[in-house]
Amino acid sequence: MNDVTPLPATTTFRLGALGSIVTARFTERIGALGLKPKDVGLLTLLHDDGPVSQLEAARGMGVAPSLMVTVADRLEALGALRRLRDPGDRRRQHLVLTEQGRALLARCATTAQELDAELTAGLDERDRAALNHALGRLAAANGLPH
Amino acid sequence: MNDVTPLPATTTFRLGALGSIVTARFTERIGALGLKPKDVGLLTLLHDDGPVSQLEAARGMGVAPSLMVTVADRLEALGALRRLRDPGDRRRQHLVLTEQGRALLARCATTAQELDAELTAGLDERDRAALNHALGRLAAANGLPH
DNA sequence: TATTGTTATACTCTATAACTATA
């Protein structure tokens, strides 16, 4: 029970390597929608947490405020969100998800579901459920959205 | 059964996000050994597949040959591998793992095990085993080392 | 003076292209 597990057999190694593979696939597909991974992160955050300022969004995603400018610019150009100047504090821009933004997020969810099916095609229903259950626990424990 | 799963609840999203988190942690810790993630990939490949040329190593890792130069340079400077000129074809450099390289790889494996324990501290033994079992299946299906 | 958003700049990772030496 105290043996050294070979590195490739660790959860850390597998999670890292598989995460990288899956992210590359997802990135390629959402590229067809004009989206990059961080865009999807912001769409998800706005969907879950409602309108927030750019700075709040940056903090919520754990990225620099300067990066939020770029991401919001791209989503605004796609019509996925609007910037609304806060009347009470004109320094703040509230990021508001549009119908178009909601539709884009839904298409991302569908894409992810398709990738799930392809990825886990070799697993039986039991393993598939156990995998997503355990990942859900880890996700929650690490502050990821539900 | 045909509902749209919310994006954050998909295996794709969770695997990508958790992979990124875990990789960041692993990267930070192996940094103390003077190693970067790609270095660990090469150490693993050399451990599993024995001495190979730089080009073979690059192909095996799916990276550009020019990147292999950088990675091999760093590992050579650490004394983790040696470059041996092939006498039969003096263009080729065989990358040979040293004892020091084996020791470094073992320390990486220990580090990964520690991270595994921290990461899955909130899971019961059942879920932990189910998770690593399912990940192992996916890893094998995607050509990762065992 | 402090804060929000923005722009300018720099750093990391990695790929492609150009080059050297061998074949």
Add this chain to the structure above:
DNA sequence: TATAGTTATAGAGTATAACAATA
């Protein structure tokens, strides 16, 4: 001429620092 390795260069992604508008 073709190939292994190397060096030069470029692009993507993201951070830090400087700046402008507003508080």
